[in-house]
Amino acid sequence: MAGFGDLRFRAVTSLQRNVVNPLARRSRSQTLLETTGRTSGLPRRTPVGGRRTGQEFWLVSEFGEKSQYIRNIRADPRVRVRVAGRWYDGIAHPLPEDNARARLRTLPRYNSAVVRAVGTNLLTVRVDLAD
Template identity: 70%
Template sequence: MSRLADLRFRAATTFQRHVGNPVLRRLPLQTVLETTGRVSGRPRQTPVGGRRVGDSFWLVSEFGEKSQYVRNIKADPRVRVRLRGRWHNGTAQLLPDDDPVARLRGLPRLNSAGVRAFGTHLLTIRVDLTD
C-alpha cells in the first residue's frame, strides 16, 4: 500500500471508529450491517451505504479486505442488515470480480462519492437476504 493510501486508510478508519459510526448507527433509518466479530464472537454494527435490489443488498467496501467488517464476513458470512429500521438476515458474498466503480454508479450518490474519494481497495459485497 502506498504511503498516501495508508494515510487515507488511517484517517478514514479513525474518524469512522470514533466519530461517524457511533453517531450513525444510532439513527433509526441509517442502513447498518451487522457481522459477528471473528475474535470476540460479538455482534459488530457498521453503518453502510448501499441499495436493496430485490432480495439482495449491494454495497462497496472502500478498503476491501482491510475493512474489519469484510474480515468478519470472511470468517462468518451470516449477517444482518438494518434497512429503513427493520432487520433482515442474510448471507454476504464478497465479489472481487465485480466492477466496484460501475457498481457505485447504481448506489446512493452521497455514500458513493465518499467511498470513491477515500477508498483505496474497492470491493463489491452482495448480501442475499433471507427474510
C-alpha cells in the first residue's frame, strides 16, 4: 500500500507534468531549468522557483532524488537556467547537506511556500553559472 508521501508525490507530479509545467514554460518571465534527459539525451525544461545571487542560482527541489530533473543532473550536471528571459550555462550541484528549509527563506516567497506545502524530500541545488 502506498504511503501518503507517495500519493502526494504522484498527485503533485501528475498535476505539474500535465497542467502547470506546460503553461509555465510558455511564460517568458518563468524561470526554467534545462537539463539533458538521461535516457533520451534531449533537452528537458522544468519551471522552477529560485534566485540568482551573483554567479550562482539557488533552488530547492520539493521531491529531492525522486525529481526527474535531479536524476538528470546526477547523470549530467551541465544545465542551462533561464532567468528574466536570459539563458545561462551552468553546472548544477545537489547539496543534501544544506538546510533546504532555511534556504527556502532566502528564495521567492510564493514558490517557497508551495515547495514547503507539497514537498516530501527537500533538496537544495546550487547552479554555478558561467559568464
